[in-house]
Amino acid sequence: MIRFEGVRKSFGGATALAGLDLVVPEGAFAVLLGGSGAGKSTALRMINRLIDPDAGRVLLRGRDVAAEAAPALRRRIGYVIQGIGLFPHWTVARNIGAVPRLLGWDEKRIAARVDELLTLLRLDPAAYRDRMPAQLSGGQAQRIGVARALAADPDILLMDEPFGALDAVTRQALQQEMARLHAATGKTILLVTHDVEEALSLATRLAVMADGRLLQEGAPRDLLDAPADPRVRDLLDGGAIGMRRLSLVTAASLAGPTGEAPAALPHIPAAATGRDALEAMLAARAEAVVLLDAAGAPAGLVALRDLLRA
Amino acid sequence: MLVAVLAPLLLGFAVLAPNRIVPPRGIAVGDVHVWGFLAPAALAALAAAMLPGRMAAIACGVALCGLLGGLDDVAGRLTASLSAARLGPAAGSWIACGALLLAARLALGRAGTGAAGRAAAAAGFVVAIAAMLALGLLGDLGLVREATARGPELRAALAGHLELVAAALLPALAAGAAAGAFAFTMRRIGGAVMGLLAALQVIPAMALFALLIEPLAALGRAVPLLREAGLRGIGAAPAVIGVFLYLLLPIAAATRAALGAAPAAAVDAARGLGFAPGQVLRRVRLPLGAPVFLGGLRTATVQAVGLVTLGALVGAGGFGVLMFQGLGQFAPDLILLGALPVAALALVLDAALRAVEDGLAQ
Known part of the structure; x- marks a missing residue:
């Protein structure tokens, strides 16, 4: 369970979060939805302490994340970003094995885990483990990015606009992949996006943010049927509310x-x-x-x- | 290729100076009959125009060796009995040398030869010249006579030059890398530091060396211990310190660029996955920045080899001593004896560091 309690953050004079209270239940596929500047990425990056709050606190399973050294905390949390950020000088296998290596796993266990994850992400281990990131397509690279985030079997996976840079077909394939992974592993996933279709197709819990505040949180269907704020309605409606309801x-x-x-x-x-x-x-x-x-x-x-x- | 054949005929083949006082006079190709070398050289040069890539490069090399051999032959006949006489190439022969080297390089480029192939070609040419020297086929050229007469001086100049380069480069490497790292982490103050280093580059080298003489002399007077350790206003100290100051900018700039060379997403991912700050530096920033840093180091090294030459003017050693002696005595061979090794040294160090860079890139 992830809990935000009165979290505030400003950068220079600009307020990114103006008192965020939010609970993400264990095992949920939660999506933070909002336009740019809504504060959703800032909120996400506070969970693994890439950003520390000015006020308030973030609890992970009841424990303040600030109580633990940031590197140790981050190794227990998967992290996937829009830019993918594979290490260009390392092979696919070494990229995926990055966190296990930090945790001091032995080489044999790492190699076995790499092959297991490549298979899970539907990439042939024999064909992909020795490739360099430059030899991958965008979709393949982000699959490796997801595999790398899952390598040390974290309970929580943070995804910051993970499919934003991919073409529509690849994006849809990876969305389905993530829904399947969530169902198969039961991990808590928190995904940030500005894409309403993506949010509705993936979320078991949907949180809509604007101007550094939470507007509404709940099951996607509830937000569609009973928006608590005109901004939520405007965002979710988009002239296609009937079709969106059907797709849920x-x-x-x-x-x-x-x-x-x-x-x-x-x-x-x-x-x-x-x-x-x-x-x-x-x-x-x-x-x-x-x-x-x-x-x-x-x-x-x-x-x-x-x-x-x- | 026609240029290589016609230039020695039209623009002068060789110049002969009986001694350093009498003005030199030109020697034309026909004045002395040395066709044994020159005819094959001309044929090889003409053939190079028609042969494909690699063969053309070899033909150029043969033509160049033939031209030098021909010059030596002339020198042998005209200066055998005169130990003070010096014979060197005239304008036409210089142009032919340049044209042949250029043609060889272009031919290698046409043949698609890589860095290793070019290095092999250069080594082959050096071996050929060394073999001609060993066989005594070049011994009568003015330059070679000068070099033979000044063997110990040349060796001292080489040692001195390398010492000065090392004495300036190694501390600059440490200080420049530290300044670059500082500029990378503290962007605002760091920018001012880089600006200061850039301002140093604007001062002409000679002026900087001269400016350093007086403070260093004063320091030496004030602290006798330093004076005994070799810190004086005249000598190696101002040259080393001056070159050191010049090298700070390329090294600091390369360090700063190298630290920022890793893609931002890779750095963000590394932090987010739980790399500690030292691990981000060692495993991501340094390996990805190494080629950028090496590029800067290469620039700095070549710059150091060149700048140290000027150090001779404030009493430091190195090849500059020979060059400025040559300038003072109007002895072109002596100038070349200083200049050619400096150029060769710069090229060799450049090629060596480039090879390291290429090795890293793979």
């Missing part, structure tokens, strides 16, 4: 029994979102879609009017 529910949760569905209806996987279901209907000019379970058997039917329940 699974098609399966809207489905009725399959019954005797006409064979011509389009099929989508049961894990797809309501938005995917609508897209499939519009594409096929059909009024309903059939959901298929993992084995490919029909698992329900979503009709156009079912989408209104989202």
